[in-house]
Amino acid sequence: MGALKKGLRAVFLRIEAALESVFGARHNPLTQLGTLGWFLFWIVTVSGIYVYIFFDTGVTQAWESLDRLSREQWYLGGLMRSLHRYASDALVVVVLVHALREFAMDRMRGNRWFPWVTGIPLLWFLYACGITGYWLVWDQLAQYVAVATTEWLDSIGIFAEPIARNFLDSERLSGRFFTLIIYMHIALPLMMLLAMWIHIQRHAHARVNPPRALAVGTLGALIALSFVWPAMSQAPADLDRAPFSLGLDWFYLAVYPLLERMDGSTLWLLLVGGSVLLTLLPWLPPFRKPPVARVDLGNCNGCTRCFADCPFGAINMMKRTDGLAFEQEARVDPDLCMSCGICVGACPTATPFRRVGDLSAGIELPDRSVAHLRDEVVAASAAISGDARVIVFGCHHDADSTGLVDTGTAVIRLPCVGMLPPSFVDFVLSRRHADGVLLSGCSGHDCFERLGDQWTEQRIANERDPNLRARVSRDRVAVAWNNPIRQDALREALAQFRAHLHGLAAGNPTPQSAPGPAAWRAPLRGLPAPARYTGQALVYALVVGFVGFFATQPAYTYLADDHALLKLSFSHAGQPLKPCRRYTHEELTNTRFSERSATSCERGRWPVYVELDLDGEPVYRATHEPAGLWNDGPSAVYARFEVPAGRHRLDARLRDNGADQGFTFTASRIVELQPGQNFVVDFRAVEGGFTFGLPAQDAAGQEAP
Ligand code: HEM
Ligand code: SF4
Numbered sequence: 100m101g102a103l104k105k106g107l108r109a110v111f112l113r114i115e116a117a118l119e120s121v122f123g124a125r126h127n128p129l130t131q132l133g134t135l136g137w138f139l140f141w142i143v144t145v146s147g148i149y150v151y152i153f154f155d156t157g158v159t160q161a162w163e164s165l166d167r168l169s170r171e172q173w174y175l176g177g178l179m180r181s182l183h184r185y186a187s188d189a190l191v192v193v194v195l196v197h198a199l200r201e202f203a204m205d206r207m208r209g210n211r212w213f214p215w216v217t218g219i220p221l222l223w224f225l226y227a228c229g230i231t232g233y234w235l236v237w238d239q240l241a242q243y244v245a246v247a248t249t250e251w252l253d254s255i256g257i258f259a260e261p262i263a264r265n266f267l268d269s270e271r272l273s274g275r276f277f278t279l280i281i282y283m284h285i286a287l288p289l290m291m292l293l294a295m296w297i298h299i300q301r302h303a304h305a306r307v308n309p310p311r312a313l314a315v316g317t318l319g320a321l322i323a324l325s326f327v328w329p330a331m332s333q334a335p336a337d338l339d340r341a342p343f344s345l346g347l348d349w350f351y352l353a354v355y356p357l358l359e360r361m362d363g364s365t366l367w368l369l370l371v372g373g374s375v376l377l378t379l380l381p382w383l384p385p386f387r388k389p390p391v392a393r394v395d396l397g398n399c400n401g402c403t404r405c406f407a408d409c410p411f412g413a414i415n416m417m418k419r420t421d422g423l424a425f426e427q428e429a430r431v432d433p434d435l436c437m438s439c440g441i442c443v444g445a446c447p448t449a450t451p452f453r454r455v456g457d458l459s460a461g462i463e464l465p466d467r468s469v470a471h472l473r474d475e476v477v478a479a480s481a482a483i484s485g486d487a488r489v490i491v492f493g494c495h496h497d498a499d500s501t502g503l504v505d506t507g508t509a510v511i512r513l514p515c516v517g518m519l520p521p522s523f524v525d526f527v528l529s530r531r532h533a534d535g536v537l538l539s540g541c542s543g544h545d546c547f548e549r550l551g552d553q554w555t556e557q558r559i560a561n562e563r564d565p566n567l568r569a570r571v572s573r574d575r576v577a578v579a580w581n582n583p584i585r586q587d588a589l590r591e592a593l594a595q596f597r598a599h600l601h602g603l604a605a606g607n608p609t610p611q612s613a614p615g616p617a618a619w620r621a622p623l624r625g626l627p628a629p630a631r632y633t634g635q636a637l638v639y640a641l642v643v644g645f646v647g648f649f650a651t652q653p654a655y656t657y658l659a660d661d662h663a664l665l666k667l668s669f670s671h672a673g674q675p676l677k678p679c680r681r682y683t684h685e686e687l688t689n690t691r692f693s694e695r696s697a698t699s700c701e702r703g704r705w706p707v708y709v710e711l712d713l714d715g716e717p718v719y720r721a722t723h724e725p726a727g728l729w730n731d732g733p734s735a736v737y738a739r740f741e742v743p744a745g746r747h748r749l750d751a752r753l754r755d756n757g758a759d760q761g762f763t764f765t766a767s768r769i770v771e772l773q774p775g776q777n778f779v780v781d782f783r784a785v786e787g788g789f790t791f792g793l794p795a796q797d798a799a800g801q802e803a804p
């Protein structure tokens with residue numbers, strides 16, 4: 100597992116670094132997958148509402164209404180329909196990559212199990228939304244989805260009568276099931292929205308909107324795809340014919356072809372088992388939790404800053420319990436704390452300038468106290484020399500800042516850069532422990548501890564308490580956000596910062612890259628603007644090209660074009676285990692009038708045994724138990740065979756009386772099957788037994804000798 104994660108992480112980091120050079124850190128699509136998921140969900144919702152306004156909800160009218168919308172109103176209705184489909188497909192891609200990335204980055208351990216575990220039902224909701232959506236179009240793909248889904252559901256064995264019988268042939272098709280699917284296609288996205296909301300409940304300040312430029316680019320790319328490759332219906336559904344070849348949406352329906360190769364119940368087992376395994380991943384192997392943050396009430400004044408900054412919602416402000424003259428006190432929930440230390444960076448009492456008593460902050464990580472941190476700074480300062488001495492505060496997920504140590508550079512590593520109280524930067528510079536401070540964190544806008552980079556920059560820029568004091572020259576405070584494989588970029592940033600410090604000493608500083616009291620950043624060499632825009636266009640084109648292609652291609656062959664489908668399906672109640680007995684006159688007179696009935700029948704029926712031969716060869720032999728808790732319901736039969744088109748002899752036999760041999764009903768018929776025909780062998784005891792095909796076809800068939 101560890102090796103798999105490491106390998107995947109290396110791949111993600113490489114792609115991420117490449118995308119960052121084109122999109123920049125803030126707009127990097129790989130670090131915005133969660134927000135893109137929300138954005139795509141809204142596109143799907145808005146376009147879905149528009150399409151629904153023009154959708155006729157009848158089985159026969161559905162296809163026509165959608166086809167009309169695509170053709171007559173292609174500029175808006177057609178666009179909305181295409182957006183609805185492609186944004187749904189893109190959502191699958193985004194969500195799967197998001198889940199894979201969180202796994203690769205190990206962001207599902209500890210308290211992070213919550214978004215991971217709540218993400219699994221989200222996947223199920225997403226697929227259920229897509230599958231019911233394809234059903235509504237009522238074209239050949241919808242027909243395939245309806246038949247395959249109901250056959251698959253029947254394999255669970257909980258329905259008294261196979262629900263696939265609703266789609267046996269045009270005669271039996273009812274709008275009942277169709278209406279249910281419409282309700283489901285509206286209810287499921289609402290449930291999914293609720294699940295999405297729950298998904299981010301444990302994350303403070305969760306981001307749900309992508310940066311505007313990324314949102315505009317994504318929407319623009321989907322609109323372009325919609326015009327270039329409009330989403331259209333396939334031929335209208337016809338349950339008396341089976342489709343030969345289908346444009347399958349591989350994002351939603353990729354598992355369906357497996358149903359032709361494996362038993363439906365095995366596929367359920369694989370998917371449910373896979374989901375359970377995925378659910379357990381955050382605890383595999385068991386997570387060793389570092390010591391969590393601890394509040395020292397003697398130093399806590401209830402200022403709420405730690406509460407405001409904790410990325411994992413692990414701090415609550417409670418009514419004061421120690422009698423001190425403050426209204427509130429901070430309290431850490433140890434189950435939620437991820438030991439990132441960001442609360443320490445937020446606490447105004449975590450200042451190294453304190454002289455009175457031992458240095459102890461209102462909130463501390465027990466294995467990383469601020470007193471110890473001050474000692475580390477003093478020791479680091481003593482170890483460096485030169486005229487541009489730099490103390491680097493790095494984090495456990497940066498581009499290996501420990502490799503920067505040299506005669507002029509000391510490195511102190513923290514769980515997260517956000518743990519560093521700004522007063523420490525002031526302490527280093529005002530006490531001349533170094534000439535410059537470099538804060539090295541993991542990738543910008545995608546901090547491993549979620550908000551460390553954001554809070555650090557805001558504290559330096561006077562936008563968030565506790566601020567870095569105004570007296571500290573921002574020219575001597577640099578930030579560098581690099582993911583772990585960008586070690587060269589970190590070295591380059593340090594080299595440029597040192598050159599900048601030399602320049603300052605010589606009265607010739609490099610200009611500040613950002614206005615206001617922002618931290619200094621190395622003006623690293625990047626791609627020229629035209630190359631960046633071309634790169635972005637290429638990435639959008641590749642992604643929507645991928646989405647557009649696999650939304651219908653490669654075509655899936657459901658039935659060879661010289662074959663027909665033969666279905667044996669019916670529901671028939673076997674004979675009672677014991678024949679019913681008429682009540683005697685005496686029994687009836689002893690029974691109250693309102694409770695009287697003519698016969699007494701014991702519950703329980705014989706199973707139904709069925710045989711079907713094709714051209715004298717057995718194709719089906721099975722015993723079907725009666726449904727119901729008391730084994731007194733009908734026995735249901737549903738089987739499907741692909742047979743070469745042409746003339747065939749069919750022999751069907753049924754036994755429903757518990758005898759060892761012999762049959763209660765037999766029938767034989769010579770039939771002429773057309774390529775693609777959907778031919779149903781049914782059984783209706785009241786009509787005398789087996790029927791072959793639709794009534795007209797049955798009448799035309801010949802009785803076999
Ligand atoms: C519609 C589907 C989904 C959407 C819209 C979505 C969206 C989000 C968002 C907005 C965040 C918070 C990002 C932040 O501000 O830190 C997040 C976090 C997370 N998601 Fe999802 N997500 C979805 C599905 C999934 C799935 C299927 C999984 C995995 C099974 C998953 C696993 C996670 C994890 C582990 C985190 C926490 C990351 C961290 O702690 O930094 N998500 N998701
Ligand atoms: S260590 Fe991190 S997760 Fe724990 S309380 Fe502090 S800020 Fe919150």
Ligand code: SF4
Binds near residue numbers: 404406445
């Ligand atoms: S930041 Fe410090 S002083 Fe303020 S509430 Fe939290 S622990 Fe108390």
